[in-house]
Amino acid sequence: MEEKKIKYLGLYPITKKVYLILQSIAFIILISTIIFTFTFDLPDSFQRNFFFKNIKLIAIFVLIMETIETVYMLKKYNSND
Numbered sequence: 001m002e003e004k005k006i007k008y009l010g011l012y013p014i015t016k017k018v019y020l021i022l023q024s025i026a027f028i029i030l031i032s033t034i035i036f037t038f039t040f041d042l043p044d045s046f047q048r049n050f051f052f053k054n055i056k057l058i059a060i061f062v063l064i065m066e067t068i069e070t071v072y073m074l075k076k077y078n079s080n081d
Contacts, residue, residue: 003017004077006073006077008073023070027066031063033059034056034059034060034063
């Protein structure tokens with residue numbers, strides 16, 4: 001039996017298995033970034049850049065948004081079954 005596909009962000013059809021693999025990869029990269037930024041201090045030359053100055057807050061915000069998006073998509077897959 002073929003797995004059901006839903007349109008991810010309304011752009012392209014994707015199965016639940018592929019979606020979870022992609023989310024796992026993104027989650028590992030994001031957690032690695034958070035661990036790195038909270039473990040090491042950035043050099044002063046990076047502190048002038050807005051992105052690097054606020055990397056900790058940006059990473060936590062992205063983690064929260066990624067969690068919300070994952071919950072939404074999994075509910076969408078379950079309602080599609």
